[in-house]
Amino acid sequence: MRSLIAVTSLLIVAGCVETSVQPLTQSSFKISTEAEDMCGAKGTRQIAFREAAIEVIKRGADRFIVVGDQSRSAITGGMFTTYGGFDTYGTNTQDMVIQIITKGDPRFGDALSARQTLGPDWQAIVAKGPSASCL
Template structure:
């Protein structure tokens, strides 16, 4: 079911988004928001991907996450309507002035599933470094984070929570 919902989410409105705010010339705030199906990990993956992309776009090679916050706004906001469907049958036999009837009915109910809405939100403060900068010895490579198709990831502006 998660895969079906995830596919619908991407096809209809997108499951995740990210934004970037420059704090200094080498420090950014990355904020991501992901659909309930993505979970906390999905929001984190989107923010990490965006941090790597923005590091390269800003002319840097590596980054450190120096601050992080997470918020879960996901919850049940209602329920689908409950529908009752009743079917029945009656058999009657009569003789003279009297009659006897026998019957039964069955009621089935559907609906009542929870409606889940909200977002998982992740925020990173990212410090960026160029290759060779000794202050960034422990920094993460942006290109390695994005993988072998890093150039395509930098060129695109799309987000998924995979």
């Protein structure tokens, strides 16, 4: 029984993230990531940043800057616990507007590298695609 509960809990955590990409211009886009409360605001922000780096590479570039960043949290429900308490649950949302920077742009030296952001296994991370988990 404990194993079933542990596996069920892991499945709930594993499916707690959803990210969408909205094109804004030929060289900019908005990443919107929503994650269950258990991911926390920090985890949601890290996932959005990672997904932004992946999208930059998918667009054939490496350098980018964050030109807009907004986060919010919301309580979406609650339930009574077996111990007479009341637990709430919610979501965290992170929106980032990303500008791709190319050589010749005066901001190139300050721009972040998508490949460095993702680390030495960046090719495998890009191939895997969007994260569905905050693990």
